[in-house]
Amino acid sequence: MTPVAQRINANAAAHRIDTTLDTRRYALANGRHDTARAAILLLSGSASISLDKDSIELAAPALAWVNVPPQSHLRVSAGSAGYLLSLSDVLVKEAAGQGAESVPLRYLADRRIVQNRLDAAEAVQEMSASFRSIERELKLGGKASWSYLTAHLALILIHCWRLSGLEDVSQQGHSxxxxxxxxxxxxxxxxxxxxxxxxxxxxxxxxxxxxxxxxxxxxxxxxxxxxxxxxxxxxxxxxxxxxxxxxxxxxxxxxxxxxxxxxxxxxxxxxxxxxxxxxxxxxxxxxxxxxxxxxxxxxx
Incomplete structure (x- = not known):
């Protein structure tokens, strides 16, 4: 495995959740990967996220961005579909960038974002394209591009920021x-x-x-x-x-x-x-x- 492939493999993992007749469970913290964040896009059905003693219910179309403690997992109900990304802090920080415009995205990276029953169909479609692009890129192994991954992850972060309502809070302020x-x-x-x-x-x-x-x-x-x-x-x-x-x-x-x-x-x-x-x-x-x-x- 090339150094680039090793770096990518240590900092990101992706799963496409296809519709099946059975309930499935996905580990969010994988010992083989340096993953501290999880991004989940549920396109159909329902799922639940278990984070230590905390449980989060998802109802499609849904978006979740969470910190990942050990032993955490995603349980997907039968008939559900979507994407799961496991991401490292290094990858997330590089995707957010370092300039003035990156501040909101770096701020969001430490937050929990959960949005259920999204009515922003266009945003869901665009996010789905980025999740799918990252999943496909990771399958390339040694040919995968770190820049390609961070570019699509940046788009996902921007959508998270907008859909969460934090963009409005930062612009208006409640006090x-x-x-x-x-x-x-x-x-x-x-x-x-x-x-x-x-x-x-x-x-x-x-x-x-x-x-x-x-x-x-x-x-x-x-x-x-x-x-x-x-x-x-x-x-x-x-x-x-x-x-x-x-x-x-x-x-x-x-x-x-x-x-x-x-x-x-x-x-x-x-x-x-x-x-x-x-x-x-x-x-x-x-x-x-x-x-x-x-x-x-x-x-x-």
């Missing part, structure tokens, strides 16, 4: 504070690696440092700096676990002035050195367990 928090998060996505001071974020938002601090503490129970450090730690954990970058490369990619500075920051936040964290994470993944990484979904 002044939530709008400011959303803008703060957008700025954090764009400038996290530049290590802006809180005062600069506040200035960009057109408010005082004290007001930004008050909004974050009252709404999220965390200071602006804690939120930024949580985000930076989350990104560092993902890179250490799900990328082949060296620790020096991770430090540079996240904007730290030195590996020593990065290691000190990471140890203060996690209690482990980056090297130890990576080792323990790999050991736990090999046992099909998930190492706890602080989620970024508690932002608005």
């Amino acid at each position: 002044t504070n939530s709008t400011l928090l959303m803008r703060f998060r957008h700025l954090a996505e764009l400038h996290l690696r530049e290590h802006w001071k809180i005062a600069r974020y506040a200035a960009e938002l057109g408010i005082s440092h004290d007001r930004l601090h008050d909004i974050c503490v009252r709404t999220l129970k965390r200071t602006p700096l804690e939120l930024l450090h949580d985000r930076l730690t989350h990104e560092a954990c993902l890179r250490l676990v799900r990328s082949g970058l060296t620790i020096e490369q991770v430090a540079a990619d996240l904007g730290f002035r030195s590996t020593t500075h990065f290691s000190r920051f990471f140890r203060l936040r996690t209690g482990l050195t980056p090297a130890r964290y990576r080792l323990e994470a790999k050991q736990q993944v090999s046992r099909n367990e998930a190492l706890a990484i602080r989620n970024y979904a508690d932002w608005p």
Whole structure:
């Protein structure tokens, strides 16, 4: 297997769900793949998603985007059809992109999106084409294209964003504070690696440092700096676990002035050195367990 094929095989898997007379079950977390997300498009029938103690019912046409814990699965009723994609954080982040327009998609990636009985027939048709394209591309093995996969996944993410209603929330906002928090998060996505001071974020938002601090503490129970450090730690954990970058490369990619500075920051936040964290994470993944990484979904 070529390096490209190995990379694709480790970061994505696809199943076309054809109509049958029997109930079927699909594992969402596969030990052979570094998959942390699942995208499900149910075109007909019904299904249920089991995530630890949580269960989600789907009624076609339905769309679901969920984080995947160990032992999670999809149970599809007889007579149902659709697609299941298992995706890694690396693939999802690359599909979302890095620019200003990618912020909503990166925001969505940490969220759970479930939409049942969709009446957007054109959107369902377009998503079906992208799901089908990814499923077919993965069958090519060594000839599959990473760019082709991320392009179609980006289209799916955009549809998820629009159908979920988050697009309207981000544009309108249900309160002044939530709008400011959303803008703060957008700025954090764009400038996290530049290590802006809180005062600069506040200035960009057109408010005082004290007001930004008050909004974050009252709404999220965390200071602006804690939120930024949580985000930076989350990104560092993902890179250490799900990328082949060296620790020096991770430090540079996240904007730290030195590996020593990065290691000190990471140890203060996690209690482990980056090297130890990576080792323990790999050991736990090999046992099909998930190492706890602080989620970024508690932002608005």
